[in-house]
Each structure stands twice: as structure tokens, then as C-alpha cells.
Amino acid sequence: MLEDLAHIGRDPATGGYLRDSWSAADMELREWFWGEARRRGLDVREDRNGNLWAWWGDPSRRPGVVTGSHLDSVRQGGAFDGPLGVVSAFAALDVLRERGFEPSAPLGVACFTDEEGARFGVPCLGSRLLTGVLDPARALALTDDAGESLAEVLRRRGRTPEGLGADPATLAHVGSYVELHVEQGRGLVDLDAPVGVASAIWPHGRWRFDFHGQANHAGTTRLEDRDDPMLAYAAKVLAAREAAVRHGIVATFGKVRVSPNNANAVPGLVSAWLDARGAGEEAVRALVAELAEGADVREESWTPIVEFEPLLRDRIAEAAAQTPGSGAVPVLATGAGHDAGILAGAGVPSAMLFVRNPTGISHSPAEHAEADDCAAGVRALANVLEELCR
Template sequence: MWHDLKPIGRNADTGGYRRFAWTAADADCRTWFKAQAESRGLTYELDRNGNQWAWLGDPEAGDAVVTGSHLDSVPDGGAFDGPLGVVSSFAALDELRRRGVEFTKPLAITNFGDEEGARFGLACVGSRLAAGVLTRDAAHKLTDADGVTLPQAMERAGYDPDAIGADRERLDRIGAFIELHVEQGRALDLSGDAIGIASSIWPHGRWRFDFRGEANHAGTTRLVDRRDPMLSYAETVLAARREAQLAGAVATFGKISVEPNGVNAIPSLVRGWLDSRAADQESLDATVTGVEKAAREYAQAHGIDVSLTRESFTPIVEFDDALRDELARILGTQDSAADLKVPVLGTGAGHDAGILAQSIPTAMLFVRNPTGVSHSPAESAAEDDCLEGVRALADVLEGLACK
């Protein structure tokens, strides 16, 4: 499975993946998923929001156990973020069939669409729509860098954008959702564990800063006469690092747009996107407030107008306590809560499981990442650890769906 999926959407120059929503690479990933489902005799479904489902048992029976992740990527992303969860789900089902277990509940494997938000700027679109967190009207306003709207992209890919929206009936049939994911950090590597259980997802969001100045000639305009928004932006980037360190958070300006974007022209507009995350809401608020204060002070000093727009936000997600404890029990809890064989850890990365947590019981398993690098072609996981993840997921699914 890994060999067949690995080439799809891979850029020959960077070695990274560009599997963006509603593109040819995305379509190829969806074709792969459907083929995996059909080869196992599973019932394949495509829901109203473009999420894919592969069912073992009656989808209408209720109290289903669902596992899976996503197949799309960030720009030049790694091979494991998302796909490891989907591949491991099919492999775990294969393992359970090898064990000869008897399923007492429906089981489904899913691929949620547009999880990374690389094309339209909003993460977890497929699961947000299903959970009703994102409305159809709001989704229809999403636009990519080329001016293509989400409805236009869906239509070109052969999907009906008017059908999207909350899918409460489907979610009500799910008793538990388990997402396996490569760890996006080094906690497991540092602890020496191959597998971990998620406790929570940090609150996080994306903010757009618009710095407006005056376009002018780069060679003839005196420094004292310039209203250069790039200076304010650069100072704000440094402020983000400083404020994050003070609050014990993380803050990143990873995307920038410049107008008129000429080598010999002073910009008239610099637009930068801030991604910030923290273990608690207070620390996140302190970070973003500090960055905004610095941006306004720098802008005023340079004669620049600045505005701030919050484009997305997800509060802290605490995974279902009972389900998390059940996973820990299945995977080998000792008598004392302090003697867990599988560590429990928080994460600063967002996931579909985090979106679904407000609607259904959810939990996550992490597979060790030896370098901690993610959203990069250098992202990796050892084969032995990946196989351990498959066995752990199979154990969990057996414990939840085969009682």
C-alpha cells in the first residue's frame, strides 16, 4: 500500500508532496482509497462533503468504530502526515482478519478531505463541514491563491458544492473515532516510546496581518521619504518569536504576499499570516496580543497602516476521558495510573479528530517521529515503529469493535 501511494503528488525537485484539495493529485489519492476499500470487500461511500468511507458491516447499525485520517498535504509536505493513519487503518483491518476476530460493531475507515487547508487557507474543511463547524455559505466563500473558489474547484473535480453541509445523521452513527498519526514533535523519541496516546490538542489559530504603505522606486526614493511596509512586517516577525518565548508558546509567520512584488519597487502592501499555538488559552492570547501590539507600534513609527484579521481559530480540545482511558487499558495500563506502558501527551498540531471531538468520542494514537520534523520532505518514521502502530491500532479496534 505504501509503495503504491508514495509517488502520488510528489514533486521531483523538492521530494515533497503537493496533494492539494480538488486537484489531480487529490483525485489520484481518492482513487487509491476507493481501490483499497473495494479490494477488501468493504462498502465504499462518498459523503456530501467529499469525505470517503469504507465500511465493514452495516453503516446504519449505529455505535460504529471509525478510524482513518487524511491524504492531502501541505505544500512540499512529508510522506507520513495523514497517509500513515489511512494506510495503517487498512493494515490494521488486515491484521484483525488474520487474527480471525468476530466484529460485533460496524467498522469504517475514512479519508477526510482538505485537512491541511493548503489550498483554501482553512484546515480540516471536510470534518468541519460534517460537524457543522463550517457552514455551507462560509465554505462557498473560500478562495485559493489563483482566485478559484471552493465551489468552482469542487465542480471541476466532479462534485456538487451545493450539497455540502452538516452531516449529523452520519456522525450520530459513530460510537468512537480513533485517528493514528505520526507524532509532529519529538516527545516519543525523547521518552524512548514507539507509541503514544493523545491527551489534548493545544488551542491554535491563524491571523492575517496587512501592512499598507506606499509603492515607490527602489533606486530613487530616499530612505527618509519611504513608507515601506516590509520594515514593519520584518520587525513583527521578530516580535512573534520574542512574544512566543515569553509566553511559552509557538508563533510562526510562514506565508507572505507582497504587492507589487517587484525587485526594484518598494512594496505598497505586505500581507503576512501568523500561526500561533499554546498549551492553554491564556498563553495563546498573550502571544497574539503581544504580536499585534508590536505590529501597531512599528507601523506607526514607519507611517504604515496595519490591520489584523483572525481567519481561523480552534480552542483547546480535550479528548474523551473514558475513551482515552480505554485505549490505555487495551494497550497495557498497569494497576497505577502513573505506570502506563503507553505515554499520554498533548500536541500543538490540529487534526480531524480534534474537530470531531465536540460531536463524538474521539482519541488519537501517535507513532514516534525520530527527528520531530514534520510538514517537510524530511518527515520520517521507522518501519518497525509504523508496524508497532498498526498492531496497536488493531488492538484498539479489536477492543472497541469486537467485544
């Protein structure tokens, strides 16, 4: 299945993926999801926020056990971040059927829309809307780099923007959620383990910084006459690195937009996006407050710390460890955000499995997972689903 997806949205020059939400690549991925679900005889539906659900059993009769992830990517992302979780979900259902297992609770595969937030700037857009964390009016007004709003994009794709928002009926179908994901770090490499379980997701957020100046000619304007916002931006980049070290967290200015963006012009406006994360919320907030002094700053998203429920986490780890040759399954925290964290924050019992990434690199074409480790992840996920569906 990963091979079937390998060509969709791939940049031939870099090998990275460009799978923005509601793009042509995303629509092709959605068609693939429907095809795989129907091939297995699952009941497929798209909710009011664009999230996809494929059900083995009827979730309207009793809440079900759901697994899955997302299919969109960051710009120039890797092949595993998101798709591995969706592919593994279908593969785990195949394993359960080969075992002759009949779930006593409905079993679902989910594909959440716009988890990365690459196009409209807010991560986990689909799950935030589903759970009511994000105001639909704000979501519809979000714009992409071309200035097109989410509302306009949805209409062009044949969706009804007015339907966006909290969907308690769909959410009520989810009795528990388990998300498998490629690890986005080196924890499992250092522990020499193919599969791990998440204990928590660090608090994290995104902030937009606008630096205002005066656009002018780069060749004729004297240095002393310039009001160059790029200098203020550069100073903030260095300040963010220094403050991150001091606060013991991570902070990154990873996206910048310059206007008028001419090589021979002093900029008039520099907009930059800060991503900050850490084990403690106070440290993250303190860093942002420090950097915000004297700047025009707007918070675009915030996710508080998610502590996965210990009893469910331990049950997941024990079930995953039943995979032959797996040994003890390590439990570790992550700084990466996921739809599982949004659902957990909304009160849905949630957990995560990680599959080892030998490169330790993510959000890059260098992201990787070995076939044997992916297979171990599928077997572990199947064990977990079997345990939760008894």
C-alpha cells in the same frame, strides 16, 4: 501501501509532497482509497463535504467505530503526515480479519478532505464542515493562491458546492473515532517508545495580517519618501518571536504574500499569516491581541483546547499496550491540530495514537517513521479497534 503512494504529488527536486485538496494529486489519492476499500469488500461512499468513508458493516443500523486520517499534505510536506493513518487503518482491518475477528459494531475507515488547509487556508475543512463548525457560505468563498474559490474548484471536480455543510446523518454513523498519526515532535523519541496516546490537543489558530503601504520604484524612491509595508511586517515577525518566549507558547509567521512582488519595487501590500499555539488559550489570545495593535488582522481559524475523554484515552492506552514487546504506552499532549480534535469538540468520543518519528521533524521531507514502528502502530490500532468493537 505507502510505497504505492510514494510517487503521487512528489516534487522530484526536493522529495517533498504537493497534495493540495482537489488537485490532480488529491484526485489520484482518492482513487487509491476507493480501490483499497473495494479490494477489501468495504462499502465506500463520499459525503456531501468530500470526506470518504469505507464501511465494514452497516452504520445505519448502529453507530460504528471509525479510524483513519487524511491524504492531503502541506506544501513540501512529508510522506507520513496523514497517509500513515489511512494506510494503517486498512492494515489494521487486515490484521483483524487474519485473526478471524468479527466486529459486533460497524467498523469504518475515514479519509477527511483538506485537513492541512494548505490550499484554502482553513485546516480540517472537511471535518469542520461535517460537524457544522464552519459556515458553508464562508467555506465556498475561500480562495486559493490563484484566486480560484472553493466553489469553483468543486464544480470543476464534478461536485455540488450547494451541498456543503453540517451533515448530522453522516456524523451519527460515528460512534467513536480513533486516529493514528505520525508524531510531530520528539516526545516518543525521548521516551524510547514506538507508540503513544494523545491526552490533549493545544488550542491553536491562524490569523491574517495585512500591512498596507505605497507601491513605488525601488531605485528612484528616496528612503524618506517610502511607505514600505515590509518594514512593518518584519517588525511583527520579531515581535511575535519575543512575545512567544514571554508567553511560553509558539508563534510563527510561516506564509507571506507580497504585492506587486517585484524585485525592483517597494511593495504596496504585504499579507502574512500567523500561526499561534500553546498549552493555554489565554496565553495564545494574549499574544495575538498584543500583535494586533495597530495592524489589520482577521482571524481565519480557531480551535479551542481538546481534552480527550480520560476513560476512553485510558482504555485505548491499555489496549495498545497489549501489543507484544510494546510495554507501557506513554500519554502525551500535542500542539498539532487533527480531525480527531474537531470530532471530539463536536461530542464524538475520540482518541489518537502516535507513531514515533525518529527525526522529530514534520511538515518536511525529513519527516520519517521506521518500518518496525509503523508495524507496531498497526498492531496497536488493531488491538484498539478490536476492544472498541466488542
